[in-house]
Each structure stands twice: as structure tokens, then as C-alpha cells.
Amino acid sequence: MQPFQGxxxxxxxxxxxDEASVPIFDSGFIGGVSVFDTLACWEGGLFKLRQxxxxxxxxxxxxxxxxxxxxxxxxxxxxxxxxxxGLRNAYVQAIAxxxxxxxxxxxxxxxxxxxxxxxxxxxxxxxxxxxxISIVIPSIRQWPASVVDAKIKxxxxxxxxxxxxxxxxxxxxxxxxxxxxxxxxxxxGANVFLVRGGALYTPQAGILEGITxxxxxxxxAELGIxxxxxxxxxxxxxxxxxxxxxxTAGGVYPVAEVDGRRVGxxxxxxxxxxxxxxxx
Amino acid sequence: MQPFQGxxxxxxxxxxxDEASVPIFDSGFIGGVSVFDTLACWEGGLFKLRQxxxxxxxxxxxxxxxxxxxxxxxxxxxxxxxxxxGLRNAYVQAIAxxxxxxxxxxxxxxxxxxxxxxxxxxxxxxxxxxxxISIVIPSIRQWPASVVDAKIKxxxxxxxxxxxxxxxxxxxxxxxxxxxxxxxxxxxGANVFLVRGGALYTPQAGILEGITxxxxxxxxAELGIxxxxxxxxxxxxxxxxxxxxxxTAGGVYPVAEVDGRRVGxxxxxxxxxxxxxxxx
Numbered sequence: 137m138q139p140f141q142g143x144x145x146x147x148x149x150x151x152x153x154d155e156a157s158v159p160i161f162d163s164g165f166i167g168g169v170s171v172f173d174t175l176a177c178w179e180g181g182l183f184k185l186r187q188x189x190x191x192x193x194x195x196x197x198x199x200x201x202x203x204x205x206x207x208x209x210x211x212x213x214x215x216x217x218x219x220x221x222g223l224r225n226a227y228v229q230a231i232a233x234x235x236x237x238x239x240x241x242x243x244x245x246x247x248x249x250x251x252x253x254x255x256x257x258x259x260x261x262x263x264x265x266x267x268x269i270s271i272v273i274p275s276i277r278q279w280p281a282s283v284v285d286a287k288i289k290x291x292x293x294x295x296x297x298x299x300x301x302x303x304x305x306x307x308x309x310x311x312x313x314x315x316x317x318x319x320x321x322x323x324x325g326a327n328v329f330l331v332r333g334g335a336l337y338t339p340q341a342g343i344l345e346g347i348t349x350x351x352x353x354x355x356x357a358e359l360g361i362x363x364x365x366x367x368x369x370x371x372x373x374x375x376x377x378x379x380x381x382x383x384t385a386g387g388v389y390p391v392a393e394v395d396g397r398r399v400g401x402x403x404x405x406x407x408x409x410x411x412x413x414x415x416x
Numbered sequence: 417m418q419p420f421q422g423x424x425x426x427x428x429x430x431x432x433x434d435e436a437s438v439p440i441f442d443s444g445f446i447g448g449v450s451v452f453d454t455l456a457c458w459e460g461g462l463f464k465l466r467q468x469x470x471x472x473x474x475x476x477x478x479x480x481x482x483x484x485x486x487x488x489x490x491x492x493x494x495x496x497x498x499x500x501x502g503l504r505n506a507y508v509q510a511i512a513x514x515x516x517x518x519x520x521x522x523x524x525x526x527x528x529x530x531x532x533x534x535x536x537x538x539x540x541x542x543x544x545x546x547x548x549i550s551i552v553i554p555s556i557r558q559w560p561a562s563v564v565d566a567k568i569k570x571x572x573x574x575x576x577x578x579x580x581x582x583x584x585x586x587x588x589x590x591x592x593x594x595x596x597x598x599x600x601x602x603x604x605g606a607n608v609f610l611v612r613g614g615a616l617y618t619p620q621a622g623i624l625e626g627i628t629x630x631x632x633x634x635x636x637a638e639l640g641i642x643x644x645x646x647x648x649x650x651x652x653x654x655x656x657x658x659x660x661x662x663x664t665a666g667g668v669y670p671v672a673e674v675d676g677r678r679v680g681x682x683x684x685x686x687x688x689x690x691x692x693x694x695x696x
Contacts, residue, residue, distance in 0.1 A: 138518065140441060144440065153440075154439075156440045157437040157438060157439050157440060158437060158438060158440055159434075159436065159437050160433075160436045160437060160530060160532065161420060161436075162445075163577075165438060165442075165444055165445050165450075166452075166511070167571060167577060168571045168572045168573045168577075169573065170445075199574065199577075199578070200577075200578070200581050227520065229520070231440070231446070234577075238418065239537050240507065240509070240534075240537065250440060252440070254520075257519050257520065258521070259521045275562075276562070276563065276564075277560065277563050278563070280560065280563070280596065282555070282556070282557040282596065283556065283557050283558070283559055283563070283575045284574045284578070288574070290574050291445070291446055291447060292448045292572035292573070292574045292575075293447045293448045293449065293572070294448050294449060294564045294572045295563050295564050297447060297448075297449045297514075298479070298480070301480050325521075
């Protein structure tokens, strides 16, 4: 296996990313008690650092995970870790856990803070940036907010792992999860948009407060494309003129196919292309 | 913080438990893709090794996490790790993850297997083994089986962490989670039983296939106490003659209070005592 290039900072200490580890008794490992956020560094600049850091702080607050540092201090660690990685295009992630437990049955109050910067990566194959990816709607559902709100960006991702296995079995690239009502929510670490009548629509509930998603709304406003949140079903996706996923890890990616049904022209659509060109 | 006494085995290598760690890029840490099982070693003997190992294999199978070894090999690692710990009474845990990812966006197929043995521990304070613990029913709900089936014993435990925080705020010891229908499911790593009309009742869905729970059924049969699975609500718990939680980590523990309502006599009840005496 290739070693990970890049740098990590664990509780203030810098080490090569490839050597970064946590005790097995860290609550992020044996308890799934961790939150995170992912930033893109592109051509040397961190995209929307404040928005990502503030969302990270909201995740930690809702999850009752104390942060070892906040605000400007956190910004400084993220910037310095990215700088020390020497990477112009980097995938930068901040992770907070409640730290090493005093015993496996007890919560810890000595939190762990990890920031790392490794070479930029995309969730989807670069070869499909024009031709589009294929999606399935898996049997696995999205977390209900009554269990863990999807707004808390956290690593309890057994469900998206199981969903991705369904996609792999179907020979598809990725998934869009439904909620308990059968409404579209999101993909794995990515939001979904569709185009109908020239306007953009995206689910309004059961989703992360996506920063790329927010950026798509900003770009749509600039371009004069109407965009709205709405309850959406698989039917809406099957019959859309265009559809795309968006994420910090990959940007805007066209969806060519959903559950074996071609979406629109089955490749990068005109509106998706306009948004993607403005994003990058 | 006290170091962890005991021994861990990671992918075949023995090390002191306190030094055991995993890379931050292990899918168990950054993806929550891990399953586990916990065994009790009591007075030098591992309790129901085969049943725990088989449940661990079922969890891994359902979660599509390949195991580096199975069956008798796995038994041998569990036994040898426990033996090398030198502990007569041990808390023994096996954990499987999909291992270190080739990239944060991709699944790994080189799985990690960890077994460790540390001093035996209970989920609840020993001082309350007679007087009973207090429970709250938190706002946080149990996973629906459509997201992740509670039968897959895994570390996506953000929800029980949030639930335990609610218990802490209420000054209570632990929780019993409801499912989406408002029916009782289980506690954090423990099943719940109640006594009504001299018979035992326990929830039938949304729960782990508890091995201590199964043992309670066996003991009840030996003692001639009727025992059945049933849909149960908070009302049933409030108005029960007795109630108890049961887990590998603590055995059978009386519940004295639920949501501020005394349960039965508010301490160890007669039927609970008979079962507990037989369990240990």
C-alpha cells in the first residue's frame, strides 16, 4: 500500500500523516464519538476556511465533544498543517474525539484534536468528470435526526459503507440515500442536485449543511439560475433533465445514471457544466 | 490517567494494551466501519466463547468486514490473549475493521483484527448492585434496522453517547432507548428485562442478540420463571414489579428508578435476585 504523503497534527504535535495513530481506547475508535470536517486547499488557498471551521465547531457542540481550541487558534492549526504539508492542492481534515477513555465503559473528558493535510482527492473517478457517474438508491436508509442528525458531521458511517457495498455489487459508482419517508437525502459526503425546467432543486432535510452545496446556491444566484430546496423522490431524480453530486472532495460531478435509468442526456449537462466551470 | 493493564493482539502481534493503537486512516477510526464483541473471563474461564465468537462472525458477515481468521483460529487468539494478560477476571474484546484505507475516500480490503484483555469492568457502579441504578428514556432513538441493524454489534455509537449525556444531565446512571415506534429497545451494550405477574418480559426487536440476555432465558427456564419477548413501552417499565439490565460487562443489575418513577420496591427485587445469584 502506498504511504500517505502529508502532515498530521495530533494535539499540537506535527508528525508525518503516514505515522499518525490513535490509541485503540480513543472514543473515536471504540465508541464512534468523533466529529470532523474536510477542507480543500486549491492552488495554495484554503477554500472557505471560516465556514468549515464554524461548521466543525457546531458539530462538536451538538455532539458534546469539547474542542482543545476554537476560533482563530483552530484556523491557525489548519493553516499551519496545510502549509507544512508543502502541498498546493490538499485534502485537509480536522477530527475531534472525546479522547482516550479512562475505561471502555466510561466517557473521556480529555479530547483529541487531529488535523491532517494529504494530497487532494476526489470521491469519484476523474475519468467520469465529463461522462458522469452512475448512482443507485440502496436499501440502506439515512440516519433519522432522532438518532443522529446528519448535520453533525461525524464518522458513524457504517450505513454509508453498507450502501456503498450495494453500489459496488450493482456495478455503480455511488449512492443517494433515502430517509424513512422515502425522500432523497444525500450521498456519501456529498449533496445531490437535479435540474428540472432549467431550475435547480436539492433536498431540504436529512442532510449535512454542505458548504459546496451552499456554494452551488451562490453560483446559481450569480448565473441567474433559480435554485430551491424541496422534498424530492427517486422519481424526480430518474426524470430530471440533469443531476449532479457536489462535495469538497471532487467538486461538482455529473450523474449519468440512477438505478439503471439514464438521467437527461446521460452525461455532463449544460446547467451542470456552467456551475462546475464557475466552481473550479 | 491510569494506564490500561493487560494485553492486546493486533493482526497477530502481542503488545501491552496500553500501547495498542491504530492508524488514523483505519476505516474503524475515520469511517466507523468496525464490528466487535465483548467476552467475560471469570475466575480464569471464558464465558460462552463459542457463542460470542459466532456472533462476532455474524456481525462481520453482515457488515461485509472480512475477518483475518475465523472459527478455531479466532478462538485460539482470544484464549491466548486472555492467558497472556495474566488476569483471572478479564474484559476481553475482539474488534474487526476493514483496515487502513488506501485513501480516505476508498474502502480497504486489508482488514484489521484486534483482540485485547484488560481487567474486568462493569458498566455500572458496584455500589448500586443492590440498591439499583436509575434510568432515563432519552430523546435520542435507537438505530432503525433500515439504517444499521442493532444486531450488528458495531461502534457507531454516537447515539448512545448522546443518550448517556442526557442521563448525566438528569443525574441518572443509564438509558433505555426507544425505537421509532416508541417501543423499548435496549440500553448501551445491555438488554432490559422487566417482571410483571412474576413473569419476565424483554423487547423483541431493535436489539442486539444479547448473550447475557440468552443466559437469562436459560436461567429462567431452570428456575421455572416464565419468560417471553414482547413489544414493551415506557409505561410497562414504569409500572413493572421489577426491572433489570444485563450485560457481559456487569451481569444482572437491578433498575431502581425510571424517569423519576420508582420501579417496584425501588431496589433489588426477589426474581432479579434469583436470576443474578444463578448467573454469577
